[in-house]
Amino acid sequence: MSPPAAESYLSDGRTLWSWLTTHDHKRIGVMFLVLTLFFFLVGGLFALALRIELLTPGRTIMGHLAYNRMFTLHGVTMVWLFMIPAIPSAFGNFLVPLMIGARDVAFPRLNLASVYLYVLGASVTLWGMFEGGADTGWTFYTPYSTTTGTAVLPVLVGVFIIGFSTIVTGLNFIATVHTLRAPGLTWMKLPLFVWAIYGTSIIQVLATPVLGMVLLLVALERVVGAGIFDPARGGDPLLFQHLFWFYSHPAVYIMVLPSMGVISEAVCAFSRKNAFSYRMIVYSTLGIAFVGFFTWGHHMFASGQSIFGSGAFGAMSMLVAIFTAIKIFSWLGTLYRGSIAIESPLIYTLGFMFFLFFGGMIGVAYSTTSLNLHWHDTYSVVAHFHFIMVGATVMAFLGALHYWFPKMFGRCFPAKLANSAAVLIIFGFITTFVPQFLLGNMGMPRRYADYPPHFQSLHVASTAGASLLAFGFLIIAGYLAWSLKYGAVAGNNPWGSDGFEWRSASPPPTHNFHVTPEYPTGPHEYAREEVPHAA
Amino acid sequence: MPPEAVTEHWGSEDARKQAAYLGMWVFIATEVLLFAGLFTAYGVYRSVYPEAFRAAQLTMEVGLGTLNTFLLVSSSILVALAVHAVRGNRPGLGGALLLAAALLGIVFLGVKGVEYSHHVREGGLPGDAYRFAEVPRVGASLFFTLYYLLTGLHALHVTVGVSVLTVLGVRSASGAFGPSYATPVELGGMYWHLVDVIWLFVYPILYLS
Amino acid sequence: MRSGPVAEDAVEKPERQLGVAGVLVVGAVLLALTTLTYLLHKLPHGAWSLPVALLIAGAKGLLIALFYMHLREQRASNGLVLITSVVFVAVLLTVCVLETRTRFRPTIPPGPFPVEALPGAMEDPRSARPPEPAGPVNP
Amino acid sequence: MNELLRRLFFLPEQGSTFAVKVDHLHYVLLLTTLAVAVGIGTVGIVFLVRYHRRTASDATPRVVAPTWMEGLFIGVPLSLFLLWFVLGFQQFVWVMSPPQDALDVYVTGKQWMWKFTYPGGPSAIDTLVVPAGRPVRLLITSRDVIHSFYVPDFRMKRDAVPSRYTDLWFEAPKPGRHLVLCAEYCGLDHSQMRAEVVVLSPADFESWRDAQRRNLPVAALPGANTPETMAVRGERIATAQGCLQCHTVTGAPHIGPTWLGLYGRKEPLEGGGAVLADEAYLTESMMDPLAKVVAGYAPVMPGYHGRLSAEDSGALVEFIKSLRPLRPGVTAAEEPVYVPTGR
Numbered sequence A: 001m002s003p004p005a006a007e008s009y010l011s012d013g014r015t016l017w018s019w020l021t022t023h024d025h026k027r028i029g030v031m032f033l034v035l036t037l038f039f040f041l042v043g044g045l046f047a048l049a050l051r052i053e054l055l056t057p058g059r060t061i062m063g064h065l066a067y068n069r070m071f072t073l074h075g076v077t078m079v080w081l082f083m084i085p086a087i088p089s090a091f092g093n094f095l096v097p098l099m100i101g102a103r104d105v106a107f108p109r110l111n112l113a114s115v116y117l118y119v120l121g122a123s124v125t126l127w128g129m130f131e132g133g134a135d136t137g138w139t140f141y142t143p144y145s146t147t148t149g150t151a152v153l154p155v156l157v158g159v160f161i162i163g164f165s166t167i168v169t170g171l172n173f174i175a176t177v178h179t180l181r182a183p184g185l186t187w188m189k190l191p192l193f194v195w196a197i198y199g200t201s202i203i204q205v206l207a208t209p210v211l212g213m214v215l216l217l218v219a220l221e222r223v224v225g226a227g228i229f230d231p232a233r234g235g236d237p238l239l240f241q242h243l244f245w246f247y248s249h250p251a252v253y254i255m256v257l258p259s260m261g262v263i264s265e266a267v268c269a270f271s272r273k274n275a276f277s278y279r280m281i282v283y284s285t286l287g288i289a290f291v292g293f294f295t296w297g298h299h300m301f302a303s304g305q306s307i308f309g310s311g312a313f314g315a316m317s318m319l320v321a322i323f324t325a326i327k328i329f330s331w332l333g334t335l336y337r338g339s340i341a342i343e344s345p346l347i348y349t350l351g352f353m354f355f356l357f358f359g360g361m362i363g364v365a366y367s368t369t370s371l372n373l374h375w376h377d378t379y380s381v382v383a384h385f386h387f388i389m390v391g392a393t394v395m396a397f398l399g400a401l402h403y404w405f406p407k408m409f410g411r412c413f414p415a416k417l418a419n420s421a422a423v424l425i426i427f428g429f430i431t432t433f434v435p436q437f438l439l440g441n442m443g444m445p446r447r448y449a450d451y452p453p454h455f456q457s458l459h460v461a462s463t464a465g466a467s468l469l470a471f472g473f474l475i476i477a478g479y480l481a482w483s484l485k486y487g488a489v490a491g492n493n494p495w496g497s498d499g500f501e502w503r504s505a506s507p508p509p510t511h512n513f514h515v516t517p518e519y520p521t522g523p524h525e526y527a528r529e530e531v532p533h534a535a
Numbered sequence B: 001m002p003p004e005a006v007t008e009h010w011g012s013e014d015a016r017k018q019a020a021y022l023g024m025w026v027f028i029a030t031e032v033l034l035f036a037g038l039f040t041a042y043g044v045y046r047s048v049y050p051e052a053f054r055a056a057q058l059t060m061e062v063g064l065g066t067l068n069t070f071l072l073v074s075s076s077i078l079v080a081l082a083v084h085a086v087r088g089n090r091p092g093l094g095g096a097l098l099l100a101a102a103l104l105g106i107v108f109l110g111v112k113g114v115e116y117s118h119h120v121r122e123g124g125l126p127g128d129a130y131r132f133a134e135v136p137r138v139g140a141s142l143f144f145t146l147y148y149l150l151t152g153l154h155a156l157h158v159t160v161g162v163s164v165l166t167v168l169g170v171r172s173a174s175g176a177f178g179p180s181y182a183t184p185v186e187l188g189g190m191y192w193h194l195v196d197v198i199w200l201f202v203y204p205i206l207y208l209s
Numbered sequence C: 001m002r003s004g005p006v007a008e009d010a011v012e013k014p015e016r017q018l019g020v021a022g023v024l025v026v027g028a029v030l031l032a033l034t035t036l037t038y039l040l041h042k043l044p045h046g047a048w049s050l051p052v053a054l055l056i057a058g059a060k061g062l063l064i065a066l067f068y069m070h071l072r073e074q075r076a077s078n079g080l081v082l083i084t085s086v087v088f089v090a091v092l093l094t095v096c097v098l099e100t101r102t103r104f105r106p107t108i109p110p111g112p113f114p115v116e117a118l119p120g121a122m123e124d125p126r127s128a129r130p131p132e133p134a135g136p137v138n139p
Numbered sequence D: 001m002n003e004l005l006r007r008l009f010f011l012p013e014q015g016s017t018f019a020v021k022v023d024h025l026h027y028v029l030l031l032t033t034l035a036v037a038v039g040i041g042t043v044g045i046v047f048l049v050r051y052h053r054r055t056a057s058d059a060t061p062r063v064v065a066p067t068w069m070e071g072l073f074i075g076v077p078l079s080l081f082l083l084w085f086v087l088g089f090q091q092f093v094w095v096m097s098p099p100q101d102a103l104d105v106y107v108t109g110k111q112w113m114w115k116f117t118y119p120g121g122p123s124a125i126d127t128l129v130v131p132a133g134r135p136v137r138l139l140i141t142s143r144d145v146i147h148s149f150y151v152p153d154f155r156m157k158r159d160a161v162p163s164r165y166t167d168l169w170f171e172a173p174k175p176g177r178h179l180v181l182c183a184e185y186c187g188l189d190h191s192q193m194r195a196e197v198v199v200l201s202p203a204d205f206e207s208w209r210d211a212q213r214r215n216l217p218v219a220a221l222p223g224a225n226t227p228e229t230m231a232v233r234g235e236r237i238a239t240a241q242g243c244l245q246c247h248t249v250t251g252a253p254h255i256g257p258t259w260l261g262l263y264g265r266k267e268p269l270e271g272g273g274a275v276l277a278d279e280a281y282l283t284e285s286m287m288d289p290l291a292k293v294v295a296g297y298a299p300v301m302p303g304y305h306g307r308l309s310a311e312d313s314g315a316l317v318e319f320i321k322s323l324r325p326l327r328p329g330v331t332a333a334e335e336p337v338y339v340p341t342g343r
């Protein structure tokens, strides 16, 4: 096989050193992709261990302490090492400059620094894992996290450093979108993915410092006994929860907004239609970024928070939910009268929409406050967030991986195999997490290494589903790795997409464009002459 | 002078400047939110333990705190003048002003050190080490912990700021900046002003009222 | 590679730059406000002293941001960034304080827990029971 | 209908008045979700089939949502969500406001057991006995980390926060038994921090309480033969073996050092040095007390080697481990009014 394009960012320097010192946003994106995939694998292995332990009540393969560490590390890895950097840092870095017709991001050196910050933070976290790992849950609730004897500190410090990495990435995107748009590319012509990344960056920049501070306070409490949250000194454990969720609720939108951007692109590209309501998608992105900051207390309905507080947070959660609804309807509308090609990215997109809807509606049910008292901290919550984070975000991540794989590497993957893997993943997902939702209804609390026997049958179903999932991921990993080398050469625009990123070669040359592109219309306007067609 | 390649990357000089300012403002926003957690803890605990906070506050050395406020405000004025000088093509003067501001920052740190040593003598230490007999432990211990966290984090920022100002001052004095390329001085100045503004809020909540 | 201006209009409004006199005037106001804060502190003060002091601090901050940090000369988006961050600090602070203030303590019948002295209370002050009424002070 | 839906959604038995109320909302929400899911799914499938791509160059029209439709997208879900919120929040306020005449019970969580105390006695570990048909208010606190008192059959939970009381009330309409779980992660044995609510008829409850006040063992209670936890068993053995003649569990030193907070403490030894009181040391102290003598105490403790079975000594260790120091700050009796605490 001949290399896809004569000259591309991939061939511009082939040494390891040229990658490690690159300022090229595309290479940085690829490095993030590799790193986050690695941590997805790590987190997934933790998940499988969890599922195996839960196969039977009592001890299956590990003791309580090991289990407690395992779900903490699973949560920490998946959230901070995989999900939060995955789409923005990997695909965002690769695509945003291409989509806005720029040569690179605003601050390329900072961008490289964010890779190294991520690697540093991830290494510290990994070191923490080898030290045995924390057993606090990814939420680090005090006073447990300040008193337990496990290796909480390296995990805290690792996450703290990764926080800086995301801040830097966010800052970079904000400056890039503001100042590096090509001439003629006005705000309301920006691709929806760029909007999504922009909204995400705002949240990252505003929320992450608070996480940094709260982690620092916990670390200081462990090291020097600062005692800000220590009830014995008059401190209030609920204050920790406020500060933590002030970050972590917006953080769930850090996880889902970029994937919404991916879906907006994929829906348009695979139905050859303009977005049904571009305007609403844009405004709802900004709306989520803003209102998402007012709902954090919905994680604390059962914690002894004041009734007024619960009411206010519940009502605000209802408001933030609307923005997602708007988007789902707009995507559905985009399919209307389109020319829909059933390719693997579209299958993931459909899965995304459906699971996001379900997970979101469970979230809405929590926000009615009274129902939350039953569901809080049960497997229902586990199901809620896996519906959104696996069913939706991971689907979107896979969709993005497939949609942009030819863009990034100039190769195609076997389409039939990809479609079957996508269907397998969706089935695996349903078998894993629907039983978990029912378990939550039955009242099975989360973070349980051991459970009363009447919960067992559903747990077995869930474990079975998880192994399907793992199998599906293995297949995907297999054929994508194969395609990197042996896949058919993709050509510049294999999907026939009118997304702006496809206006440069695939894979793009180091400087992205040979001629500055022009932007007479917004992206994905297929109802005009001269639109690209699929090969 | 910005290197040629930079302008090409940016498309225009205006875009480069705007990116620099915007990036700095976003960075400042993250700094503000970093302090937000501490301010929130202060607000919550103050409203829960008003008496203890009041009692603890009365033991603060208002004189030193005020002195420090004046030091920082004056240094801010010097920095503003320095930016003006650099923009007006007098980088030498600008450099001198920057170094003077850095000096005030160092004095600030010195005063802070004196204060800390007084607290250490009294036993008003953070967290576990709290031994201050005059004020009841519950609440007051939180006040002192917050005092150390707020001033400590701020002092860290002052230290960074002093180094930034020193580097900029030396480079400016050697003529590295001028009307066409004042961005580093402007950004460094913004950072220093930020440090000043944060102190403007730390000062009343810890020392006064 | 690219030509032409970005989609944005000019960055700065140079005519709004302060002259030396301007810088000094703003500086004088800042120093005066600082003195004012201190003098107000010297006066007998009550519940209003903190809000007033914070208000003055806010005014000073605004002056510095506008003139010394050159917000006045720059595009509105930069100001928006600052405003957003301040708004979110305010949100976090007020919501947390309001939430703590509106909690209710349940009525407590004669409790079973006379809070006993803790073991090791003597040697380790950390676990010692606070001498003052434990728990929060009621308003 | 109720029963059918309850089983369909895998909900447990409805053990409290609140459960009945809240389950209706539960059904409404889940059924609406399912209905909308079917709607969305159908629309999606219809589009997929109807607008399936036929040639690579299909022409598509430019379609933009009309404003009224955007209004519907926002208006319909929003009004539904807000309606649900209003209904749910009413129930929430109701369930957060205990009635005046409720029976009070103190609940203390500690790693990893629940202790229930009735004002004026008695108290019990891991079994909460309440009368049917009468509101019960639980005053919940914790001695160490945060726990959460969760009864799936009652559809409610409330966190046990150290240094503060939270409250939860319920009314169980009929006698029965309900599982209590700890729903807030609290460390090693979080998953085994279980207890039971035993609802008795009012008459049975009164006789139970009388019997308790006269110090009859918990086991005598009708229907309450919960398996003894290790710690409880340890407590019994400690009494039987006479350990408590020399050791207290209150924190006061006696002939021997107190057991309260012993586990995990660094004990200074006679003749210098210190030792960490872990399981090994505790066991050693029982079997060979003179091996390490605690500073300030006479070496008078008899060795129990051969007198305690391995299981018994294990139970004793568990019991000692369960004696965690109380976190301070639990306030004494209050006036019977609701006051804002400020926290």
Ligand code: HEA
Binding pocket: A139, A252, A253, A255, A256, A298, A299, A317, A318, A320, A321, A322, A324, A325, A328, A329, A356, A357, A358, A359, A360, A361, A362, A363, A364, A366, A367, A372, A375, A376, A377, A381, A384, A385, A388, A389, A393, D032, D036, D076, D077, D080
């Ligand atoms: C990407 C992640 C993500 C996202 C997007 C969301 C989205 C939402 N979440 Fe979720 N959530 C988590 C991740 C996420 N969550 C995690 C990780 C936790 C647990 C944390 C922990 O404790 O460890 C959690 C926990 C959590 C809780 C606390 C549960 C508990 O512990 O007691 C609550 C409570 O209100 C909640 C609510 C919501 C709401 C209202 C939304 C909304 O944004 C959802 C909006 C979406 C929709 C509403 C669907 C679309 C709607 C339509 C198509 C309209 C339908 C039309 C009609 C009905 C007519 N979430």
Ligand code: HEA
Binding pocket: A037, A040, A041, A043, A044, A045, A047, A048, A050, A051, A071, A072, A074, A075, A076, A078, A079, A082, A083, A136, A137, A138, A139, A382, A386, A389, A390, A394, A432, A446, A447, A448, A449, A462, A466, A469, A470, A473, A474, A476, A477, A480
């Ligand atoms: C993005 C976030 C994310 C993701 C993707 C997942 C994925 C999964 N999670 Fe996770 N989970 C969390 C976030 C996530 N989780 C969080 C935050 C918690 C809470 C932690 C806490 O309580 O503190 C949690 C908790 C949690 C629990 C509850 C633990 C408990 O409370 O006791 C369980 C139990 O079943 C579980 C299971 C799973 C499973 C089976 C998957 C599966 O979907 C995983 C499938 C993946 C694999 C099997 C990996 C296979 C990969 C490869 C083979 C390589 C692939 C390579 C290419 C594609 C190139 N998770």
Ligand code: CUA
Binding pocket: D109, D110, D111, D112, D146, D147, D148, D182, D183, D184, D185, D186, D187, D190, D191, D193
């Ligand atoms: Cu106690 Cu979990």
Ligand SMILES: [Cu+2]
Binding pocket: A248, A249, A252, A295, A296, A298, A299
């Ligand atoms: Cu949330």
